[in-house]
Amino acid sequence: MSQQKEQGNVVSRLYQWVKNGLDRTVYMGIQYTYPKRFVSPLGYLGVLTGMVFLVLGVTGGLLMIYYQPTLSGCGSLTCAFASIERINNTVPFGWLLRNIHYTASNAMVLLAVLHMYYQYFSGRFKIKNEVLWVTGVILGIITGVEAFTGYDLLFNQRAGLAIEIGSSLANASPLVGGTLRLATFGAGFTDFVLRLYAAHVFILPMFMLILVFIHFPRYLVFDLPVISTVVGGLFLVAAIFPVAVGIAYSPSNPQLTIPEWYITGIYALLRTEFDKFVMGGLMPALLFLMALVVPFVDTSKKLNWKDRPFFTALGITTIAQILITTAWGFYINPDTSLPTLSRLFIDPALYFSSMLGVTVLSFAFTYAFLRYLKAKERVRRAVAPMSPLLTKKWVFIIFLMLVGAQLALNFFAWTAALTNLNAMTLFDVGAILVTFGVIAHLYRYSQSLPF
Amino acid sequence: MSAVLAIVPFVPWGNFLLSSVSSSGAYKRQKVVLDMNTTSNNNANGAVAGKQVNVNDLTSFPPNGSWLITYPSSGDLTLDSQNPDTFQKFALIRLPSELDGSNKAASSFIAFSKVCVHLWCSPNYDPQKSTNAAFETYQCPCHGSIYQLPVKDPQDPSSLIDGGKAIAGPASLQAAPTNAIPMLTLTADPNGDLNIEPPLWDVDHNGVLGYGRNYQSYQNYILPSAEGKPTS
Numbered sequence: 001m002s003q004q005k006e007q008g009n010v011v012s013r014l015y016q017w018v019k020n021g022l023d024r025t026v027y028m029g030i031q032y033t034y035p036k037r038f039v040s041p042l043g044y045l046g047v048l049t050g051m052v053f054l055v056l057g058v059t060g061g062l063l064m065i066y067y068q069p070t071l072s073g074c075g076s077l078t079c080a081f082a083s084i085e086r087i088n089n090t091v092p093f094g095w096l097l098r099n100i101h102y103t104a105s106n107a108m109v110l111l112a113v114l115h116m117y118y119q120y121f122s123g124r125f126k127i128k129n130e131v132l133w134v135t136g137v138i139l140g141i142i143t144g145v146e147a148f149t150g151y152d153l154l155f156n157q158r159a160g161l162a163i164e165i166g167s168s169l170a171n172a173s174p175l176v177g178g179t180l181r182l183a184t185f186g187a188g189f190t191d192f193v194l195r196l197y198a199a200h201v202f203i204l205p206m207f208m209l210i211l212v213f214i215h216f217p218r219y220l221v222f223d224l225p226v227i228s229t230v231v232g233g234l235f236l237v238a239a240i241f242p243v244a245v246g247i248a249y250s251p252s253n254p255q256l257t258i259p260e261w262y263i264t265g266i267y268a269l270l271r272t273e274f275d276k277f278v279m280g281g282l283m284p285a286l287l288f289l290m291a292l293v294v295p296f297v298d299t300s301k302k303l304n305w306k307d308r309p310f311f312t313a314l315g316i317t318t319i320a321q322i323l324i325t326t327a328w329g330f331y332i333n334p335d336t337s338l339p340t341l342s343r344l345f346i347d348p349a350l351y352f353s354s355m356l357g358v359t360v361l362s363f364a365f366t367y368a369f370l371r372y373l374k375a376k377e378r379v380r381r382a383v384a385p386m387s388p389l390l391t392k393k394w395v396f397i398i399f400l401m402l403v404g405a406q407l408a409l410n411f412f413a414w415t416a417a418l419t420n421l422n423a424m425t426l427f428d429v430g431a432i433l434v435t436f437g438v439i440a441h442l443y444r445y446s447q448s449l450p451f
Numbered sequence: 452m453s454a455v456l457a458i459v460p461f462v463p464w465g466n467f468l469l470s471s472v473s474s475s476g477a478y479k480r481q482k483v484v485l486d487m488n489t490t491s492n493n494n495a496n497g498a499v500a501g502k503q504v505n506v507n508d509l510t511s512f513p514p515n516g517s518w519l520i521t522y523p524s525s526g527d528l529t530l531d532s533q534n535p536d537t538f539q540k541f542a543l544i545r546l547p548s549e550l551d552g553s554n555k556a557a558s559s560f561i562a563f564s565k566v567c568v569h570l571w572c573s574p575n576y577d578p579q580k581s582t583n584a585a586f587e588t589y590q591c592p593c594h595g596s597i598y599q600l601p602v603k604d605p606q607d608p609s610s611l612i613d614g615g616k617a618i619a620g621p622a623s624l625q626a627a628p629t630n631a632i633p634m635l636t637l638t639a640d641p642n643g644d645l646n647i648e649p650p651l652w653d654v655d656h657n658g659v660l661g662y663g664r665n666y667q668s669y670q671n672y673i674l675p676s677a678e679g680k681p682t683s
Contacts, residue, residue, distance in 0.1 A: 072533065164571050168570055171629060182659065182662075188539060188660065189536045339595060341595060
């Protein structure tokens with residue numbers, strides 16, 4: 001009996017055995033921090049991006065089971081498009097997986113961009129070395145390419161537009177254009193869909209994993225309540241704004257479509273009808289180059305954005321320019337009597353003057369705002385120690401109510417799944433995850449309360 | 452080790468990615484058979500779907516007509532017709548009589564790629580427009596790029612030049628060689644059956660599909676002589 005007390009029962013002995021076996025592996029090498037109280041998620045947006053990457057990996061792996069990266073053999077529609085229609089309409093839970101995968105892809109791009117800008121403005125990147133920043137930028141670019149290759153696989157009208165833009169950009173590269181396009185996109189749509197599939201499901205994720213192990217900080221903030229809420233929020237968005245499969249791509253029935261928001265900017269640049277390579281290739285490359293050199297140029301010891309007015313203004317300029325370019329991309333002249341090309345045309349004079357104007361405005365605004373802040377700077381008032389918001393009793397009551405709501409939501413999700421209410425199921429599962437996040441946070445909060 | 456490293460730059464490693472466009476093996480000489488779902492834009496071609504093209508048959512394949520063909524063929528006409536990959540689709544056009552399309556020779560036919568070199572949409576042949584002076588007949592529905600049929604050489608009116616060159620729309624604004632549509636090389640048997648010769652997919656020969664073709668340096672290769680041999 002005493003021996004059992006020393007070594008624990010079978011389960012705990014097994015746990016210890018596995019844990020010892022995993023010693024000095026990469027999983028044990030990373031140290032996680034579980035914050036004891038709520039900390040701003042802005043500091044660990046990278047971890048959240050990684051969590052969304054996990055969601056994408058799981059849903060993507062399941063979607064691979066039914067997706068067919070081929071064209072011929074499915075009648076007039078391409079097999080790629082037909083198989084996605086099948087996933088969406090007939091495969092059980094296919095609709096849910098596809099919508100989660102789509103929303104998560106958008107969320108990952110968004111979180112990666114937010115992560116970069118937060119690190120940039122807060123100056124946190126200076127605490128780490130330059131390699132981390134550079135791998136981060138490369139990871140961001142691969143994330144964009146991953147999203148791009150992913151939505152090309154649908155072979156709907158939107159994918160068609162993206163395929164056309166991507167291939168014509170490769171074609172337009174000087175000297176190597178034709179060969180570059182043949183090497184990356186292949187000699188036709190049949191090659192194209194297979195190559196992009198290989199890149200999307202294996203080659204690019206592998207590069208991302210390799211880079212992620214460089215990019216990881218030594219201490220990861222693993223905040224379960226926030227992660228659960230973010231993933232739940234993802235499900236809620238996917239349920240409220242489900243994405244349609246769209247119309248099958250047909251090169252002979254052109255339609256005016258707008259690409260995904262993260263490449264709408266490049267679409268706008270191309271629509272100025274300047275040289276394709278300069279507008280679609282060099283201009284975005286300039287932005288990435290600028291992002292790459294930041295830690296080598298901004299070498300001051302100052303972290304706060306208020307103490308780095310030039311770089312703050314530069315960051316705000318890039319945000320404003322990206323927003324304006326993207327907004328241009330969404331604009332199509334509504335006058336249907338005009339020929340397609342004139343409807344899509346963006347006046348370069350107007351476009352470039354707006355770019356220049358917004359640059360001047362951003363710098364002027366930033367410097368003026370910082371001067372205003374300096375003038376207004378006052379002695380900080382002492383903050384009175386906060387008394388706890390809730391007593392233990394109320395925490396317990398809310399806790400019980402949330403657990404009740406959780407049970408009800410579980411029941412709702414179950415009945416919705418049984419009656420094939422896809423969006424309802426997804427919404428309920430999202431709500432379950434969000435509620436779990438709140439419950440976990442409440443538990444953590446109660447631990448800090450005095451008895 | 453250093454010997455291995457020395458030859459590394461001279462080994463064409465990149466050919467792995469370009470393998471699907473190499474002309475060895477996959478691309479063979481093939482008889483021209485029309486697709487089952489070939490679009491009928493000429494009143495005489497309603498019954499020709501799936502038919503072998505013969506240059507002597509002026510009733511089934513009249514001048515100024517156009518049909519859809521697949522190259523390379525899988526050998527199964529039904530599968531070919533259902534293939535949605537426009538990179539394997541070509542518009543077979545019999546030239547208008549003004550361009551000697553009524554000659555019983557392979558030179559009265561031309562086969563344009565169905566992939567526009569601007570943004571990969573599928574251009575179509577419009578026989579109604581063939582009466583204008585420039586033969587602006589092969590037009591893309593997306594952004595209006597127009598490719599011309601070959602025109603008579605001002606120096607030598609017996610030969611045709613500059614076929615497939617973009618003369619209007621965004622494709623015409625692109626730099627050479629991305630301003631002309633790729634074509635197939637056609638020859639005829641002694642009995643008149645039309646054949647597709649194995650193409651060379653580079654800009655100086657049949658062109659790179661979806662990219663372009665150098666229409667000036669290689670126009671003679673594209674329009675074969677009546678004997679069934681490319682004249683180059």
